[in-house]
Amino acid sequence: MTTNVSELVDGWLRLWNGELDRAAGLLTPDFRVHAALMGGGDGSALSGPEGLAGWIAQTRAAFTSLTFAVEVGPIAQDDLLAVRWTATGTYGGGFPGATAEPxxxxxxxxxxxxxxAGDRLAEYWVNSDIHVLFAQLEVS
Structure with missing residues (x-):
């Protein structure tokens, strides 16, 4: 792999930490998301840099000072890259079904x-401890 993994991970982390303008240079035009979405979708509706940037913006809108940090990794093999992350922040309101106080x-x-793919990210699978977040937000 000739791609600089550190640069990709740094760009990915900055993207999730709110630097949404990084999406176009970091992701392939046909970037694909594989994720269980709140509305029941599988993430296939989120494609390309604009789709991911919009999803990140929507996620960040319910939280103030939301910060993602790499906890483990990166682990790279062939054309795959994995990181374990932590997210911390403060609930700002507006999360569907949440009864926790802002x-x-x-x-x-x-x-x-x-x-x-090449020097960009082309596909994304996420597994998060969303049930932990739901418990903190008192989602019913």
């Missing part, structure tokens, strides 16, 4: 698996 601190973890 200002509630949140923390949860997850693992991202990414496929690299």
């Amino acid at each position: 200002g509630t601190p949140i923390a949860f973890t997850g693992t991202d698996t990414l496929r690299i």
Whole structure:
């Protein structure tokens, strides 16, 4: 693999930490998401840099000071890259079904698996401890 894994991970982390303008240079035009979505979808509706940037913006809108950090990794093999991350922040309101008060601190973890094509990220699988986040937000 000739791609600089450190640069990809740094760009990925900055993207999730709100630097949404990084999406176009970091992701392939046909970037694909594989994720269980709140509305029941599988992530196939989220494609390309714009689709992911929009999803990230929507996620970040319900939280103030949401910060993602790499906990384990990166682990790279062939054209795949994996990182375990932690997310911390403060609930700002507006999360569907949440009854927690705005200002509630949140923390949860997850693992991202990414496929690299050339010098960009082409595909994304996520497994997160969303049930932990739901418990903190008192989602009913």
